[in-house]
Amino acid sequence: MFQVENYSGDRKEGYELVIMQLQALVDGETNQIANLANASALLNQFLHGINWVGFYLTEGEGLVLGPFQGLPACVRIPFGKGVCGTAASKRETVLVEDVHLFPGHIACDAASESEIVVPIIKNDALIGVLDIDSPIKNRFDEVDQHYLEQFIATLTRYL
Incomplete structure (x- = not known):
């Protein structure tokens, strides 16, 4: 396996291969947690410069920690709070170049400097969010956003 950024082709092609690998991993499986x-394990293996990747799932009036790779994390996040809660309440991807400048940022890992959160929506219902943190400022860009949204669109078909 390869890391997206170390792939000999361009980064976009690397993301496309990761999405194909995701589909192969989840095809035929109906268990959401699995x-x-x-x-999360696939993204953790392929993305460099990250320190946390995982999911928060909708429960009641907020999000609860789901499967992830990384250090222990915040268990519950109310809608509208922090980057995850904001992405969930707005139902749109939130890309943060510097988490210290994000109003109300929830610091689960002091090493995190940037973050991207992609909402997971199926049949107009918010299932949760994909959350990826990095210890590098400005780690994520529009290419990451585009392909992570495609990654989530593929995954959502199997949730």
Whole structure:
């Protein structure tokens, strides 16, 4: 396996291969936890410069920790709070170049400097969010956003 950024082709092609690998991993599996666990492990293996990748799932008036790779994390996040809660309440991807400048940022890992959160929506219902943190400022860009949204669109078909 390869890391997206170390792939000999361009980064976009690397992401496309990761999405194909995701589909192969989850095809035929209907268990949500198993599919989310494998998806987080796949992203953890392929993305460099990250310190946390995982899912928060909708529960009541907020999000609860789901499958992830990384250090222990915040267990519950209210809608509208922090980057995850904001992405969930707005139902749109939030890309943060410097988490210290994000109003109300929830610091689960002091090493995190940037973050991207992609909402997971199926049949107009918010299932949760994909959350990826990096110890590098400005780690994520529009290419990451585009392909992570495609990654989530593929995954959502199996949730």
